[in-house]
Amino acid sequence: MKKIGRLIELKEGALKPANLGILTTAVKEGHEIFAILMETVTSDIQQQLARYGTDHIVKVVMNRPDWNPARWAQAVVTVLENLDIHILMGMTSAQGKDLLPRIAAILDAPLVMDCVHVDIDEQMAKTSQYSGKTTATFSLIGETILYGMRPNAIAAVVHPTAPHVTEQILDIPEETKLQVIEVLPGKPGTQNLSEADVIVSGGRGLKNAENFKIIFDCANAFGDAAVGASRVAVDEGWAPYAMQVGQTGTKVNPKVYIACGISGSVQHIAGMKTSGLIIAINTDATAAILAHCDYFVIGDLFTILPALTLKLTQL
Amino acid sequence: MKIYVCVKHVPDSAATIAVKEGTEIEEAITFLMNPYDEHALTEACRLKNLLPQAEVIAVCFSKPEAESTLRSALAMGADRGLLITTRHRHDAIMTARVLKKAIDQDGQPDIILTGKESIDSEGMQTMFRLAHLFNMPAATNVVKIETGDGAALVTCEKEAGVRETLKLEMPCVLAAGKDLNTPRYPTFPDIVKSRKKEIRTIELEKINLPEPASRIEMVGLIPAMEKRCPKEITGTTISIAEKLVTILKDEARVI
Numbered sequence: 001m002k003k004i005g006r007l008i009e010l011k012e013g014a015l016k017p018a019n020l021g022i023l024t025t026a027v028k029e030g031h032e033i034f035a036i037l038m039e040t041v042t043s044d045i046q047q048q049l050a051r052y053g054t055d056h057i058v059k060v061v062m063n064r065p066d067w068n069p070a071r072w073a074q075a076v077v078t079v080l081e082n083l084d085i086h087i088l089m090g091m092t093s094a095q096g097k098d099l100l101p102r103i104a105a106i107l108d109a110p111l112v113m114d115c116v117h118v119d120i121d122e123q124m125a126k127t128s129q130y131s132g133k134t135t136a137t138f139s140l141i142g143e144t145i146l147y148g149m150r151p152n153a154i155a156a157v158v159h160p161t162a163p164h165v166t167e168q169i170l171d172i173p174e175e176t177k178l179q180v181i182e183v184l185p186g187k188p189g190t191q192n193l194s195e196a197d198v199i200v201s202g203g204r205g206l207k208n209a210e211n212f213k214i215i216f217d218c219a220n221a222f223g224d225a226a227v228g229a230s231r232v233a234v235d236e237g238w239a240p241y242a243m244q245v246g247q248t249g250t251k252v253n254p255k256v257y258i259a260c261g262i263s264g265s266v267q268h269i270a271g272m273k274t275s276g277l278i279i280a281i282n283t284d285a286t287a288a289i290l291a292h293c294d295y296f297v298i299g300d301l302f303t304i305l306p307a308l309t310l311k312l313t314q315l
Numbered sequence: 316m317k318i319y320v321c322v323k324h325v326p327d328s329a330a331t332i333a334v335k336e337g338t339e340i341e342e343a344i345t346f347l348m349n350p351y352d353e354h355a356l357t358e359a360c361r362l363k364n365l366l367p368q369a370e371v372i373a374v375c376f377s378k379p380e381a382e383s384t385l386r387s388a389l390a391m392g393a394d395r396g397l398l399i400t401t402r403h404r405h406d407a408i409m410t411a412r413v414l415k416k417a418i419d420q421d422g423q424p425d426i427i428l429t430g431k432e433s434i435d436s437e438g439m440q441t442m443f444r445l446a447h448l449f450n451m452p453a454a455t456n457v458v459k460i461e462t463g464d465g466a467a468l469v470t471c472e473k474e475a476g477v478r479e480t481l482k483l484e485m486p487c488v489l490a491a492g493k494d495l496n497t498p499r500y501p502t503f504p505d506i507v508k509s510r511k512k513e514i515r516t517i518e519l520e521k522i523n524l525p526e527p528a529s530r531i532e533m534v535g536l537i538p539a540m541e542k543r544c545p546k547e548i549t550g551t552t553i554s555i556a557e558k559l560v561t562i563l564k565d566e567a568r569v570i
């Protein structure tokens with residue numbers, strides 16, 4: 001039995017749902033799981049972690065708890081050393097992309113990001129390579145091994161435990177070379193694409209910025225779906241870059257991806273091909289996207305999408 | 316003032332990737348500069364124009380054919396190129412060491428720019444490893460850079476449109492995101508002018524680096540499988556909408 005550190009990510013004080021599938025990955029292999037939390041841990045968070053197979057909840061209490069990626073990375077390294085943990089799993093989110101490689105650099109440890117599968121005993125990880133066109137298997141060799149898991153790649157399975165709660169009180173030196181000056185919130189309503197369950201996306205077929213409203217309306221009808229866009233829609237200024245799906249945008253992995261007026265270029269497909277279910281709405285029966293989806297409608301998105309939105313709001 | 320830009324030689328994003336034996340790919344495809352590195356290079360040239368006597372040096376660790384990527388870098392505005400050649404694939408742990416050594420042997424960096432991710436290995440880590448070896452601060456997904464008073468004030472893009480302003484002491488490592496700028500593609504005169512610029516080639520063996528104790532070794536590579544069999548939904552608009560709702564409810568279970 002090995003000790004596995006799980007870097008848990010919160011958003012506005014609550015547990016991000018995508019953490020749970022990553023816990024499941026570790027549970028399946030029957031190891032001792034340490035959930036490492038850098039922020040205030042509410043009893044609600046503790047209960048959720050206990051439901052999904054956490055053996056230890058490690059609350060990190062720092063002399064200066066505010067966000068600073070360099071200090072936080074140093075704090076995680078210290079926790080791993082204090083608890084003699086040599087495997088760390090995190091999430092390939094914006095925060096994970098800022099912390100895991102820093103931790104790997106400090107420890108000179110191997111790291112694979114965006115893993116869709118890991119084998120902890122064999123120290124192997126599978127991830128996409130060459131813009132999603134291939135899947136590579138890596139063998140990680142080193143004293144400490146780091147995995148950045150792709151959000152939503154593994155479905156969470158309930159596994160109740162009674163975690164042991166401990167605190168790690170750390171005095172991490174002030175970071176002089178890197179300071180966080182301010183954090184500017186995104187536009188209200190901008191959803192986080194990489195962890196969304198449902199994404200409704202629009203491309204050139206939308207024709208202008210005003211028409212994007214019908215994409216937003218449909219996303220709202222789902223409750224909390226996110227809105228995505230092709231690069232053309234972003235380049236035209238109809239949607240912000242934060243919404244771009246694809247190789248040079250965000251790589252997404254929702255349960256459902258609805259592509260409206262998107263032709264299905266290789267660069268777009270590279271960013272959404274691992275989605276659970278893909279639905280395409282396109283007027284062109286020869287569009288490439290139709291070969292990369294589960295269901296397609298050959299038709300005008302301006303009639304099909306509002307009809308779907310209406311049906312969803314009537315549920 | 317020396318600005319180093321790490322540029323990776325990667326398969327064209329539109330190229331078909333065919334897996335040969337083992338973990339090798341068919342290399343008779345177009346290779347280009349990694350898209351995010353184009354943003355890094357464009358930014359380096361912009362900073363050069365603001366700072367007196369600045370020099371932009373593009374650095375690449377790759378096979379000898381990567382000279383073409385360095386030539387593009389020179390045409391886009393870099394002053395010189397450094398190519399460290401190898402015949403093998405190397406992980407980010409080794410790559411960072413090689414880039415460090417090559418830069419160290421060349422000069423003293425004030426800023427090192429990289430891309431936030433390479434589109435072939437999708438590693439998202441070389442810049443942080445490089446920064447750690449240099450004991451420099453680092454930031455990723457940088458979309459705005461201002462320099463002054465020995466520091467860089469940068470804006471980084473997080474998720475869902477959230478942005479963060481960081482202040483990094485110089486020298487520092489900054490990894491470019493797509494919103495940093497619009498790459499400046501060279502004109503014909505730029506290309507002609509760049510032919511006179513120097514590319515120094517160094518063989519990996521000559522820089523004498525010990526094998527790192529940790530490794531990320533690729534042991535398998537397969538084409539990504541497409542397991543979908545697309546089905547058409549037909550009917551009147553109303554019935555199509557109803558069928559979609561049924562799929563979303565019963566098959567995808569998202570509503």
Ligand SMILES: Cc1cc2nc3c(=O)[nH]c(=O)nc-3n(C[C@H](O)[C@H](O)[C@H](O)COP(=O)(O)OP(=O)(O)OC[C@H]3O[C@@H](n4cnc5c(N)ncnc54)[C@H](O)[C@@H]3O)c2cc1C
Pocket residue numbers: 202203204205206229230231232233244245246247248249250260261262263264265266267268271281282283284287299300301302328350
């Ligand atoms: C280095 C590089 C990186 C790139 N990265 C990305 C990336 O990250 N993401 C990305 O998306 N692209 C990326 N691209 C761009 C990509 O090659 C395509 O140009 C882009 O994806 C096309 O966008 P689109 O599908 O919206 O437009 P188009 O290809 O023009 O397709 C529009 C589609 O809308 C359909 N349509 C039109 N009207 C209607 C209607 N009324 N109802 C229904 N359907 C309709 C048309 O039939 C067509 O299929 C990249 C390109 C390069 C070179």
Ligand SMILES: Nc1ncnc2c1ncn2[C@@H]1O[C@H](COP(=O)(O)O)[C@@H](O)[C@H]1O
Pocket residue numbers: 321322323324349351352374375376377407410428429430431432433434436437438439440441442
């Ligand atoms: N072999 C290389 N030569 C030059 N730069 C590289 C190389 N590998 C990675 N880089 C730089 O590091 C960034 C991140 O790469 P990666 O960690 O592979 O995602 C890239 O955008 C490049 O700027």
